[in-house]
Amino acid sequence: MRYGYYPGCSLSGLARPYDMSTKAIAEPLGIQLEEVEDWNCCGATEYFAVNKMAAYALVGRNLANAAQQKSFTDLVAPCSACYVNLRKTDHNMGKYPKLAQKVNKALEAGDLSYDPGTLQVRHLIDIIVNDIGYDAIREKVKEPLKGLRIAPYYGCLIVRPELGEPLDDPEYPMSLDLLMEALGAQVVDFPLKAHCCGGHMTQISSDTAYELIRRLLHNAAEYDADAIVTLCPICQLNLDAYQSNINRHFGTDFKIPILFFTQMIGLALGMPPKSLGIGKEFVSAAAMLRKIGTEPELEAAPTGKKQDDKSLPMPGKREG
Amino acid sequence: MVDERFEPKIVAFLCNWCSYRAADLAGTARIKYEPNVRMIRVMCSGRVDPTFVLKAFALGADGVMIAGCHPGECHYLEQNYKAMRRFNMLKHTLKAMGVEEGRIRLQWASAAEGVQLASAINEMVDQVRELGPLNWAQNWHEDGEVEAAIQRIEEEHAEVMEVPA
C-alpha cells in the first residue's frame, strides 16, 4: 500500500528514532511511504492560537503539495500534532467554503491550490492497526515481546473527537493496547493513557508540566511498567527528556524508558535495536532490552480460584 | 397587482396521528403561522399516493407538503418509511419534470411538535414565495394561434372544394 508521508519537524529532529523506526518497519509491513515534497512546518500547537488564517495557509501548502504528487490518496503523519493540524485544515476547508477560498487565495502566490477531501489525512497508528491489522502483524512477529510490561500512552491529540469520526474511543482508547498485545507484550492498565503530557508547558510553566509528567510516570511505575510506549513525539520528549528533572524536582527515582510504538514493532519483527534508533533515548532502554533478550520467567497469570478464595467474579472487559 | 406579494397556495397532507395533532397543538398554543398552507388529513403519510401530489400541482397548487410521524415512531409501525421512499422517488421525477425541489417537502412532526410544524410551514411558504407561482396548467396552454390555424385549414379546404371536380 502506498501512502504519502509527512514527517514533520520532530521526526527530522528530536524524534529521529521515530522516523528511523517508521521507515524500518514500513517495508516488512508492506507499506510504501512517499515523502511529501518540499513540506514545511505544520504550525504545531501554537501557530493556530497566534494567527489562524496564516496557520491554515501554512498547512494548506503542505496539503496542496501532497495532493500534487497524485500517487497516493492517504497522507500519513506519524506526529500527532502534524496529524491534527493537517486533518483539521482539510476538514475545516471542506466544512467552511469561505475558509477554503481564503486558503487557496493565499496558495495562489505559489501557484498552488487544494481541494478539500482530495487527501485522507491519517495517523500512522491508524494505518498500522486498520490497514495492516493486528492479525497480520501478529503473524509477522519473530521475537515476541514476551514478559515486557508496557504502558501504552496515547496523549491527548489523536483521540480528539472534534474532527469527525475519532480514530479511537476518546475516553479510553484501545488500539495501542491491542497492538502491543499482538506483539506479545503484556499491557498494563494505564488509566492515564489519554491524559496530558504537559505539551509545551515545559517551556512556559515548568511546575505545571512537571506535575503532569510526574503523574504519568508515577502511574506507570505503580503498575511496574518496563516502558511507556507512545505515538507522539511531544509525549516522548516530555516523558523522556524531562524524567531526570522530575526526579530532581520531586525527589523520585523513575527510570522508565519512553519508546515509540514503531520501535516496539521493529523489535518484535526481530530488527536490531540500533536500526530502530534505540539508544538515542535519554532514559536508557537497556534494562528493558535485556529483559526480552534473557527471557525471564513469566509471572503466572492468576488462574483458577483457591479453595478458600471468597473473591467475586470480575465482569468481562469491553471488547475491541 | 404588481406590488402585491405573491401568496402561494400549498396543499399539505397530514397524518392523523402525529402531524395533524401537531397542527391541532399549534392551534391550541395559538402559534401564528403562514395561512397559505391548506391541510388534508389522511390516516398515515403512507396513504399519500404520488397522484395526490401531482394532482395538487395540476390543479394549481404552488407547493405540496407531506407530513408524518418521525421515522421509527409511526403509529402504523413503519409506514412512514414507505412515505419517505415514495417521496424520494416522486422528488426525482418532479425534478425531471422541471418542478423545483423547494415546492415539495417531507416533514416529520410528532404530536408534540406544533412549533416545529408551524416553523416548517413558514419556511416552506417563504421558499415557495421566492420561487414564484407554479401555474402548471399554463405549461400546456398553446399560444392562441391554434384556432386561427384551424380556421385557415377550413378556409383552404372550402376554397379547394369550390373547384369543380
Add this chain to the structure above:
Amino acid sequence: MSAAKKGKLANYWAASCGGCEIAVLGINEKILDVAEAFDIVLWPVAVDAKVHSIEKMADKSIDLCLFNGAIRTSEQEYMARLLRRKSKVMVAFGSCAHEGCIPALANVSNREEIFQTAYHDTPSTDNPNGVRPQTETEVEEGKLYLPLFYDTVKTLDQTVEVDYYLPGCPPEPERIWDAIVAILEGKLPAPGSVIGATTTVCDDCPRTREEKKIKEFKRTWEIIPDPDICLLEQGLVCCGIATRAGCGALCPTVGSPCIGCYGPNEGVEDFGARMMTALASVIDSDDPEEIERIIQEGIPDPIGTFYRFSLAASQLRRKTLEGLDPSGASA
C-alpha cells in the same frame, strides 16, 4: 354477424408511427368480415379516400371512427374535430390517441427545441439558409399555409370527446377484433370506457411472483434474467404491475420487462404515479441516503421509465415549458 345495412368505417392516422393502421390488418382474413360489415370511407394506409369527401358527408354519418395518433399539429386537431363531427362512435385507437405514447415524449421539449434539432442541429441536416417551416408563406401565386406545430402533444380526448379507448402500441389483433365484434353486436360498455381487461399484465405473465423487496434497480443490459422468476424481483423495472392486461404479457414472457404500452389499469389517473409508488414502496431500505442512491442509480430517466407511453395523459402532461414566463403574464 348480420349486416342488413352496411355501416361506414373511418380509420385515421394522426401523430403516430402508422403501426396502428397496419395493426388493423393483423386480424387477417377477418378483415373480409369487416369489409362486409362496413364501407371503408377513410383509411390512409389502405384506401384512397379524400378528406373533402369526408367533409361533404353529413354529420354523424360515419358509424365508427378508429382514430390513431396523438395531436401535435393544427391539421391533426382539424381532422380530429372533423371526424368527431361526422362519427357516431369515436374510438381512440392505440396508445398515441389514448395517452400520447412515444410522440408525446416530445413533451419534455418544445417547438423551438424540436425545430432547432430537426432543421439545424442534426448532423445530416443541410440547411444553409436556415429555413424553417412557417405557418404562412407569401409566394407569387398568393399565400401558402402549413399547419401549426404545437409545443405540447395532446391526447385525442384532450382535443375532442372520445367514446371508447382501445389501448396498446399497437392494439393486439385479438383485442381489435373483440372491439369490432362488440361494436357490431352493440354490446358496448358505458361510453368513456376502455375496451379491455381490468387487470394488469401480471395476470397473464407466466413468471412466478413472491413478495417483493428491491435493493437495486437494474438496466436490461446488466443481467440475463432468470426465466422463471418475476422480472421486477430481479431488479428490472417491469411495468407489468401497473399496465393493463391485453397483450398476453408478450414481453415479460420472453424476458424483456414490460414498458407499459397498454396504459394504466381501469380508473387510474396517472400511470407514472402508480409505477413510482409501487416501486418505491418495495425498496428494501429505511436509510434515506441509501434510498436516494438506489433511486438515482437505478432510475436515471424517470420520465422515460414511468411515462414512456402516458406523458400527455399524465397529471402534469409535460415537462415545464422552458422560456415561458412562469407567471403566465405573457399569455
Add this chain to the structure above:
Amino acid sequence: MSEKVGVYICHCGSNIAGVVDVEDVAKFAGEQIENVAVSRDYKFMCSSLGQELIEEDIRKEGLTRVVVAACSPHLHEKTFRRACANAGLNPYLCHMTSIREQVSWVIEDKAVATEKAKAMVAAAVKRVELHEELEPSEVPVNPNTLVVGGGITGIQAAIELADAGYPVYLVEREPSIGGHMAQFDKTFPTLDCAACILTPKMSDVGSHPNIHLLSYSEVEDISGYVGNFHVRIRKKARYVDEEACTGCGICIEKCPKKVVDDVFEAGMGYRKSIYRPFPQAVPNWPVIDTESCTYFERGKCKACEIFCPTEAIDFEQQDSYIDIDVGNVILATGYDLFDARKVPQYGYGRLANVFTSLEFERMCNASGPTEGKIVLRDGITEPKSVAIIHCVGSRDENHNPYCSSICCMSALKFGHLVMEKTDAEVTSFYIDVRTSQKGYEEFYNRLLEEGMHFVRGKAAEITDAARQPGEEGKLIVQAEDTLLGKQRRVPVDMVILMSALEPKADAKDVGLQFGISCSMEGWFTERHPKLDPVATMTDGIFVAGVAQGPKDIPASVAQGAAAAARVQGMITAGTVEIEPIVATIHEEICSGCKICNNLCPFNAIEFLEDKEVSYVNAALCKGCGTCVAACPAQAISGAHFNNDQIFAEIGGILYDAIGGNGAKAPAKSKEPAPA
C-alpha cells in the same frame, strides 16, 4: 343523483367568530358551492342545541350529507357523528373541518382567515359528497388472556385477571418468574424486603387455578386480531420432566459443574449447570444449561440423572410448541440494564471495585453471593468509603437522553444499606436528585440526616491513578462539584454505578411481532401518553411496566393492574367493534403482483393461492392506507379515504387557485363511466 349537503359553521363563542367572518363563510357555502342545501352558522355547534339543529335539518330538509366546520375532528367528530346517527343518517356521511385549530387560532388577518375557511369548507363539501355509508363490524372477544413477562408487572396483571375468574397464560422467558424484583434486597422508600412481598405473589401465580404458567418459554408467533389472537408458544427444553420432578434439588447439589450466573446473580455469583435461579423460584423445577453441562459438552457425567430420585432428568427432551387462542395480550417484558462498559472512563470491567447497581443489589441480598455482606471484589474487605454515581448511561447525549426514573431512589436506598451494614462513608455524585413520589422526598431527607454526602456533579472519571497522598490504593472519583465550582477528587474503596434502564435488546422485534410501535429508544408506545397509557394502537394489545418506559415498582404494579382492568372490560363487553376504515382489494382488478403483501406490518394482506389475488383481512387492517397508495393496478380502495374522496378534497381546497386546472382543460371527458 346529487346529494343534499348541510353546512354548519361554528362560532365557538368568539374563538372562531372573532377572527373568521362566519356569516360570510356560511353565505359562500350556501350560494357558491354546488349541492349545498342548508348552510348555517351557530354559536356553539357542539352544544345540544347545535346538535339538534343538525338533527332537525336531516329530518326536515332531507339532508344526505353533513359538514361541520368547527374545531379539530379529534375533539368532536364523535359528537357530530352521533348527532347524525340520531337523525338516522349514517355517521360516516358527516365530515368535520378544523377552522379553529387550523384557521382562527393561527391566523391574525381576518380576511385571510375567512378565505382559508372558505377553501376548507369547499373541500369538505366536495369530499363529503363522495362519502359512503360505513358500518363497524363486531367480533367476539375470547376470555383468555396472554401475559408476556413474569416480572412484578406481569404477575400483578395475571393475578388480577385470574382472580376475576378469567384464564391467563403467563409466558416467561427465564426458568422462573419474578423478574428483576426477585433480584433486589430491599425496596424504596419503605425498605420492605423485596422477597417478602414478591414471593407470596409468585407462589400465588404458581398455584392459581386460572393461571397457566409457561416458564422458560417464548412467544414464537402471533396472528389474528383483537378478541381472536392465535399464539404459538415455544416451551424450551428444560431436560427435566415437569410431571416427575418434585423440586427436591438433589440434582443441583450433585451437579459437579459450577459457572458464573450472569442472569440472576448479575455475574456476581455462581450456579450449577443444572439450576434454578433462586431457591424460591416458581416453578421450582430446575433447568439444564446445555452450554455448560458436562454431558452436553462431552457426552458423559449424568450425575443429575443418577441421583434423581424420581427419574425426572430427560436428556432427550426437545423444545415443544403450544398453540393457544386468546382475546387480549398484555406485554410486560421489562428492561435490560445499560452496559456500564460503554462508559469506559468509569472503569467498569477494568477496575475491580466498580460495581453496577444490579451487582450491588445482589451483594446486599441476604441470599446473594456474599450473603448480604457488603464487601469489595476480594470478597472479604469491607469498604470504608463508597461512591455512588448517578445517571450512568441516562441523561447522557452519548447514550440515552432520558431519565431512568428509579436510580435516584435506588441510590438513596443503597446509601442507607451501606451505612446500615458498614461504617463506610457514602458519597453520591448526582446531576439532580429526583424524588417525586409519595414518601420519596422524606426518604431523601432521612438519608441527608443519616449523613450520606451529596456532590452535585457528573463524575468525569473513576481512576486508580493516585495523584495525591491518601489516594494510593483507592478509586478516585473526579468530578466538578458544581455547587462549590471546584474540581474534586474523592478517594473511595468502592464505586456503584447507577446504570440506566434500557429497553430489552429485542424490544423492537417484539413490537413488530405484536404489531405495536416503539419510541426511538425502543420503549413500547402507548395509545395516548396521558389518557390511554396502557392500550396501544393495536386493539387487544396492552403494555405495562418498564417495557413502556422507566418506572418503579409501585407504578409498574399500577400499570399491570390497569392493563388487567382494560382487558376485563373487553372480556365483559363480550364483543368488540372494529373500525370500518379499512382497505379492500377488488379481486376482479387484482392480478396478484404481490407488491402489497410485504407492506402491511399487521400482516392483514394475505395471498389467496387459489384465486391468485391478494386479500385484506378487515379485522387485522388498521386502515393506514399504505397498500392503497402502493397498488400499481389501483385494485385496493381505502374506506373513508378513497382516491375519489381525496381528489375531490384537493379540488375543493384549491377551488380558488389561479391558472385553472386539468379537469377544465378543453374537451377533456375522461370522467369515470356512470355505473
